[in-house]
Amino acid sequence: MKKLTKLAAVVAGCGILGAAGFIGFASYGEHRTFAPVQADNSGPLQGQIKRGEYVAAMGDCMACHTVPGEPPYAGGYALETPFGIIKASNITSDTETGIGHWDLERFDKAVRHGIGSHGYLYPAMPYTAYAKMTDQDIADLWAYMGTVAPVKQKVVENELPFPYNQRVLLAGWNLLFFRDQPFTPVPGVTAIINRGDYLVNGPGHCAACHTAKNVLGGDVSDALHGGTLQGWHAPDLTGNHKVGLDQWTTDDIVSYLKTGASRQGVASGPMQEAVEYSTQHLTDPDLKAIAAYLQQLPASPARNTAAIAASDPQMVTGKRVMESQCNACHNTDGSGVRHMIPALSASAQVNAEDPANLLHVVLKGAEGPVTTGNPTGAGMPRFDWRLPDDNIAAVLTYIRNSWGNSAPRVTPDDVKHARTQLDAQPWLNH
Numbered sequence: 001m002k003k004l005t006k007l008a009a010v011v012a013g014c015g016i017l018g019a020a021g022f023i024g025f026a027s028y029g030e031h032r033t034f035a036p037v038q039a040d041n042s043g044p045l046q047g048q049i050k051r052g053e054y055v056a057a058m059g060d061c062m063a064c065h066t067v068p069g070e071p072p073y074a075g076g077y078a079l080e081t082p083f084g085i086i087k088a089s090n091i092t093s094d095t096e097t098g099i100g101h102w103d104l105e106r107f108d109k110a111v112r113h114g115i116g117s118h119g120y121l122y123p124a125m126p127y128t129a130y131a132k133m134t135d136q137d138i139a140d141l142w143a144y145m146g147t148v149a150p151v152k153q154k155v156v157e158n159e160l161p162f163p164y165n166q167r168v169l170l171a172g173w174n175l176l177f178f179r180d181q182p183f184t185p186v187p188g189v190t191a192i193i194n195r196g197d198y199l200v201n202g203p204g205h206c207a208a209c210h211t212a213k214n215v216l217g218g219d220v221s222d223a224l225h226g227g228t229l230q231g232w233h234a235p236d237l238t239g240n241h242k243v244g245l246d247q248w249t250t251d252d253i254v255s256y257l258k259t260g261a262s263r264q265g266v267a268s269g270p271m272q273e274a275v276e277y278s279t280q281h282l283t284d285p286d287l288k289a290i291a292a293y294l295q296q297l298p299a300s301p302a303r304n305t306a307a308i309a310a311s312d313p314q315m316v317t318g319k320r321v322m323e324s325q326c327n328a329c330h331n332t333d334g335s336g337v338r339h340m341i342p343a344l345s346a347s348a349q350v351n352a353e354d355p356a357n358l359l360h361v362v363l364k365g366a367e368g369p370v371t372t373g374n375p376t377g378a379g380m381p382r383f384d385w386r387l388p389d390d391n392i393a394a395v396l397t398y399i400r401n402s403w404g405n406s407a408p409r410v411t412p413d414d415v416k417h418a419r420t421q422l423d424a425q426p427w428l429n430h
């Protein structure tokens with residue numbers, strides 16, 4: 001049944017992409033030229049390069065274009081998408097395998113308009129957000145990219161199965177999902193909120209993860225209401241009381257983005273990378289602007305799930321597992337330890353509809369990010385080999401329905417599925 005649905009979606013998807021590709025090709029031509037970049041390049045070059053380095057941090061270019069442990073920006077990092085693996089390009093200043101022979105115009109065409117060396121770029125490269133970047137930021141970024149040491153490394157451009165390897169179809173995708181428009185400040189809101197809007201929806205591309213995607217990988221309309229990627233759930237960033245940032249102060253948000261930890265949580269997985277490569281390098285005024293923007297977003301609709309009764313058999317087992325395995329760190333009342341061990345009570349993560357992060361963290365453990373502002377980090381042990389599926393399901397159901405939390409049950413099947421998806425170890429039955 002599941003397979004059939006997926007097949008139907010793929011067939012429908014190809015149909016839509018094909019038709020839209022045909023129309024899109026006519027109107028979104030790959031050979032289009034774009035308005036020249038208008039920037040003030042009169043100051044000292046060193047200053048511009050420095051500003052460009054900051055733009056690269058805002059855009060988190062390093063996270064995707066660098067394989068950990070290899071030279072910066074040499075590409076080859078594999079991104080898993082629902083359609084297959086896409087590898088990030090070599091964007092060092094090498095003239096043969098990188099972008100050293102490009103000019104600003106070509107760079108702009110790739111980064112803001114989604115057209116690169118081989119034609120349309122896959123939206124795994126977040127040009128849909130970068131389109132909002134200012135001319136000055138693009139010019140500064142280009143000045144900085146020129147200083148990145150050249151690395152000769154040819155990157156296989158994509159390994160997607162047919163028909164997704166047909167770049168021309170992306171013309172149709174663009175037509176459906178890409179609004180190629182620069183950022184325009186919203187009148188009547190403060191300059192700080194507009195700066196935050198720019199950072200979040202432009203270079204910061206937070207929606208790439210925090211907005212859910214439709215079957216074709218386009219954004220759904222509920223921007224920043226939460227999304228799922230690579231077995232992680234990127235939470236709701238609106239003011240939703242239970243699953244969003246309602247209980248986060250400006251300082252909480254700033255501290256999380258700067259150090260990877262706040263009263264509410266510790267960043268793991270893809271957010272840990274975003275903090276390490278990007279947000280920890282942003283200035284305090286910029287982080288405050290991001291917080292101010294997020295805090296004025298209208299809250300996503302409340303979902304009122306009733307908590308599962310404490311007498312439920314899964315809850316009873318869950319409490320027992322919690323007491324024997326988790327209390328030492330997370331405390332009986334789920335309060336945790338400030339800046340080291342996240343609270344499980346009043347936690348947006350724990351209440352999230354999608355338990356992906358909880359499964360991830362409990363099965364495989366997690367290391368908090370090590371940042372300049374939080375040099376120690378703290379670790380959550382892995383329980384994949386220590387607890388069977390029903391115990392993990394029970395303890396997660398328990399924490400999701402205790403201390404004022406309420407969220408759907410986690411089943412042993414969910415755990416079994418997550419073990420496979422996350423390549424976790426089996427339970428050692430002794």
Ligand code: HEC
Nearest residue numbers: 059060061064086087088089110116117118121122124125
């Ligand atoms: C979320 C991952 C991700 C981030 C972040 C990212 N890129 Fe990319 N980028 C990619 C991928 C994947 C490709 C290859 C896409 C393809 O083959 O269609 C790519 C392609 C490119 C290309 C085209 C290269 C060519 O030869 O066609 C350029 C230029 C580029 N990125 C620059 C940047 C810059 C500058 C930033 C930061 C502002 C950035 N990227 C951030 C994933 C990313």
Ligand code: HEC
Nearest residue numbers: 204206209232233234235265266267268270271274348357
């Ligand atoms: C590559 C994907 C990705 C990008 C890009 C990203 N995030 Fe996240 N974010 C996540 C994931 C996944 C989590 C959950 C991490 C965890 O629970 O440890 C998260 C967690 C968070 C949280 C904590 C929320 C909570 O309820 O615990 C905040 C705040 C946040 N992100 C803000 C941002 C902002 C602001 C941006 C843009 C500047 C951003 N993120 C960009 C994936 C991403």
Ligand code: HEC
Nearest residue numbers: 265266268325326329341342349358366367368378379380
């Ligand atoms: C040795 C101490 C320790 C033990 C034991 C422990 N944890 Fe954790 N836990 C942590 C730390 C530290 C983190 C933060 C790690 C991170 O996210 O990078 C964490 C994170 C979590 C999170 C993610 C919360 C969030 O908001 O992101 C959940 C859920 C969790 N633990 C549940 C459990 C459960 C259930 C058990 C028992 C089966 C358990 N923990 C046992 C230390 C511990």
